[in-house]
Amino acid sequence: MNHLKIFIDLTRLNKPIGIMLLFWPCSWGLAYAYKLNQNLNIFLYYLLLFFLGSVLMRSAGCIVNDIVDKDLDREVQRTKIRPIASGKVSVKKSFFYVAILCSLAFLVLIQFNFLTIALGIGSMFLAFSYPFMKRITYWPQLFLGLTFNWGIIMAWAAVNNNISYEIITLYVSAIFWTLGYDTIYGAQDMEDDIIIGVKSTSIKFKKNIKLFVSLSYLLTSLILLYLFNDMLGFNVFSSLLVFFILSLVYQIKKFNKNKAEDCLNAFKFNNISGLILFIGICSINL
Numbered sequence: 001m002n003h004l005k006i007f008i009d010l011t012r013l014n015k016p017i018g019i020m021l022l023f024w025p026c027s028w029g030l031a032y033a034y035k036l037n038q039n040l041n042i043f044l045y046y047l048l049l050f051f052l053g054s055v056l057m058r059s060a061g062c063i064v065n066d067i068v069d070k071d072l073d074r075e076v077q078r079t080k081i082r083p084i085a086s087g088k089v090s091v092k093k094s095f096f097y098v099a100i101l102c103s104l105a106f107l108v109l110i111q112f113n114f115l116t117i118a119l120g121i122g123s124m125f126l127a128f129s130y131p132f133m134k135r136i137t138y139w140p141q142l143f144l145g146l147t148f149n150w151g152i153i154m155a156w157a158a159v160n161n162n163i164s165y166e167i168i169t170l171y172v173s174a175i176f177w178t179l180g181y182d183t184i185y186g187a188q189d190m191e192d193d194i195i196i197g198v199k200s201t202s203i204k205f206k207k208n209i210k211l212f213v214s215l216s217y218l219l220t221s222l223i224l225l226y227l228f229n230d231m232l233g234f235n236v237f238s239s240l241l242v243f244f245i246l247s248l249v250y251q252i253k254k255f256n257k258n259k260a261e262d263c264l265n266a267f268k269f270n271n272i273s274g275l276i277l278f279i280g281i282c283s284i285n286l
Contacts, residue, residue, distance in 0.1 A: 006083050006088050006089050007097065009082070009083050009088075010062065010063055010066065010082075010083045010084070010089060010094065010097065011058075011059035011060075011062055011063060011097075011101075012058070012059070012062045013055075013059065017267070017268050017270075017271055018058050018062070019054050019055050019058045020054075020271045020274060021148060021178075021181070021270060021271070021274065022054040022057065022058050022148055022151065023050060023051050023054035023151070023274075024271075024274030024275070024277070024278060025148065025149040025150075025151050025152045025171075025174050025274075026050035026051075026053075026054060026151030026152065026154065026155045027047060027050065027155070027274075027278045028152055028155075028170060028174070028274075028277060028278055028281055029151060029152035029153065029154070029155030029156045029167060029170065029171075030043065030046055030047060030050065030155035030156075030158070030159065031278060031281040031282045031284075031285065032156065032166070032167065032170060032281050032284075032285075033155060033156045033158075033159035033160050033167070034046075034159050034285060035285050036282060036285045036286050037285070037286065046155070046158055046159070049108050049111055049112070050151060050154075050155060052108050053105055053108045053109065053120075053151075054151070056101050056102075056104050056105040056108065057101075057102075057105050057127065059101050060097075060098050060101040060102050060105065060127075061127055061128075061130070063084075063094050063097055063098050063101070064098060064127075064128055064131060065130075065131045066082050066083070066084045066085065066094070067084060067091055067094055067095070067098075068131040068132065069085075069131060070084045070085050070091070071085075072196055072198060073085035074086075075192065075195070075196045076189055076192040076193070076196065077192060078188065078189060078192075078260075079189075109121075112154075112157075112158045113157070113158060113161050115157045115161055115162070115163075116154050116157045116158045119150070119153060119154045119157055120154060123147070123150045123154075126143070126146055126147040126150060127147055129143075130143055130144055130147050134193075134198045134199050134200060135197075135198070135199070136199075137199060138199040138200065138201060138203065138204040139201060139204075140199065140200055140201075141178065141179050141182040141183055141186065141200060141201045141202075142175070142179055142201070144178055144182050145174070145175035145176070145177075145178035145179050145182070146175060148174075148178050149171055149174035149175055149177075149178060150171075152167060152170055152171045152174055153167055153168070153171055166227065169223060169226070169227045170224075170227060172223060173219075173220050173223035173224050173227065174220070176216045176217070176219040176220040176223070177216070177217070177220045177248075177270075177273075179201065179216040180213045180216035180217045180220065180248070180251075181251070181267055181270045182201075182267075183200070183201045183202050183205070183209065183212060183213050183216065184202075184213060184251065184255050184263050184266050184267045185202075185263065185264070185267040186200040186201065186202030186203075187202045187209060187255070187257040187260075187263045188260040188263045188264060189202075190202050190203055190206060190257070202257075206257070209257050210252060210255075210257075213251075213252055213255075214252050217248040217249075217251075217252065220248065221245045221248065224241065224244075224245075224277075225241075228241065228284075231284055235283075236280070236283040237280050237281075237283045237284050240276055240277070240279055240280030240283065241277070241280050243276050243280075244273055244276045244277045244280065247269065247270075247272055247273040247276060248273060250266075250269065251266040251267075251269050251270070251273075252266075254266040254269070255267075
C-alpha cells in the first residue's frame with residue numbers, strides 16, 4: 001500500500017489538474033476537427049485515447065521532471081517532500097516507471113494513423129527536454145506551452161490526416177494560454193527559485209506579473225476571436241467563448257503573487273476554462 005502511495009505521489013495522480021491541462025487542448029483539436037453529426041462513437045473513442053495518453057504522458061513527465069530536479073527540489077519548501085527528493089524512491093526505480101508508462105502510452109499512440117504516430121513520437125523531444133529549460137532561459141513557460149498543447153495538432157491529424165493553418169492558429173492561442181496560467185503557477189515558488197537560481201517568466205516579470213498574464217490571456221482571446229470570426233453571433237458558441245474569456249479575466253483578478261494559495265486556486269480554475277472552450281467548440285460541429 002505504501003508503494004502505491006509513493007507511485008501516486010510520484011506521478012501526481014492525486015493532483016489531476018496537470019492531466020486535464022494536457023487533455024483539454026487535445027479535446028479542443030478533436031472537437032474542432034470532428035463533425036459530431038457523423039459517427040459519435042469514433043469521436044468518443046478518440047477522446048478516450050487522448051485522455052489515456054494524457055494520464056500516461058503527464059505521469060511520465062512528472063517523474064522525469066523530478067529526476068532532473070531532485071537536487072533543486074530539496075531546496076524548495078513546496079517540493080522537498082517529493083518522493084525522489086526525499087529519498088522515498090530511487091532514481092533507478094523511477095526510470096523503470098517512466099519506461100512502463102511510455103510503453104503504455106505508445107500502445108495508445110499506435111491506435112492512430114501514421115501522421116499522428118509521427119507527431120506523437122516527435123513530441124518526445126519537447127516533453128523530455130522541458131525540465132532543463134528552467135536552467136537556461138527565463139521562458140520555460142513558453143516551452144511548456146509548446147509541449148502541453150501539441151495534442152491539438154495530433155488530434156486534428158488523427159481525424160483529417162493533415163496539418164492545417166486553422167489548427168496551427170488554435171495551437172498558438174493555446175500556447176499563450178499556457179504562458180499565462182503557468183506564470184500564475186510559478187508565482188508560488190518565486191522566492192525559493194530566485195535563491196536557487198531557477199528561471200521563469202514569473203521571476204522575469206515579477207514586478208509586472210499581472211500585466212504579463214493579462215497580455216498572454218489577451219493574445220489567447222484575440223487569436224480565438226480571429227480564428228472563429230465566422231462563427232460569432234447570437235449562438236451557443238459565442239456565449240461560451242465569452243464565458244471562456246471571462247474565466248481568464250477572473251483568474252487575473254483572483255491571483256495574488258504574494259499568496260501561494262491564491263495563485264494555486266487561480267491556476268486550477270483553468271480546468272473550468274478548458275471545459276468551457278471544449279463544449280463551445282463541440283457546439284460548432286453539432
